[in-house]
Amino acid sequence: MLLTVGVGDLKISRDPADRIITHALGSCLGVTVYDPVARVGGLLHVMLPLSTIDAEKAITNPFMFVDTGVPRLFLDAYKAGARKERLIVSAAGGASPTGRDREDFFQIGSRNVVMLRKLLWKNGVVLKGSDFGTFDARTMWLDLATGDVTVRVNGVERRLAGVGRAEKEEGAPLSGAASVA
Numbered sequence: 001m002l003l004t005v006g007v008g009d010l011k012i013s014r015d016p017a018d019r020i021i022t023h024a025l026g027s028c029l030g031v032t033v034y035d036p037v038a039r040v041g042g043l044l045h046v047m048l049p050l051s052t053i054d055a056e057k058a059i060t061n062p063f064m065f066v067d068t069g070v071p072r073l074f075l076d077a078y079k080a081g082a083r084k085e086r087l088i089v090s091a092a093g094g095a096s097p098t099g100r101d102r103e104d105f106f107q108i109g110s111r112n113v114v115m116l117r118k119l120l121w122k123n124g125v126v127l128k129g130s131d132f133g134t135f136d137a138r139t140m141w142l143d144l145a146t147g148d149v150t151v152r153v154n155g156v157e158r159r160l161a162g163v164g165r166a167e168k169e170e171g172a173p174l175s176g177a178a179s180v181a
Helices: 055-060 066-079 108-122
Strands: 002-005 009-013 019-025 029-035 040-046 088-093 127-132 138-143 149-153 156-161
Touching: 002 009, 002 040, 009 019, 009 066, 019 029, 019 040, 029 066, 029 108, 029 138, 040 066, 040 138, 066 108, 088 108, 088 138, 088 156, 108 127, 127 149, 127 156
Parallel strands: 002 019, 088 127
Antiparallel strands: 009 040, 019 138, 029 040, 029 088, 138 149, 149 156
């Protein structure tokens, strides 16, 4: 089944028949997590770096912000059976939609990327794949059957992350997986 993640939204699944997709990642970020053993995956579409600009909005929709949405992505994946040490994390977006960095006064895209990297670093998590910056919007999806994360930009698809068959087996090493703090 195709699960569509809207702006400021999150979807988690354990069903290998699912593909989770989000569209229109301009300055926004799409963040995926996938546990190849539990076969749990999720996709988050965040808009802004910090919830401090609107604490009330952060309470009603934590998925709008990097600092509140990313922790919820991980927590919801854990509740579905994922384990931190096996998670494969990817992200895309952070573009400058005005077409020129010097005209992008608020730098939302680059600030989103910086906030994500800080948050992951503080928690001992490493990105396995990423596609940040430029001026183009992206579509991003996670295939739960394979763990593949794909990004499409201007009609061109590129695989960001995934796991091989051996890595899906219990106890097999996960190259590039998130480290444990």
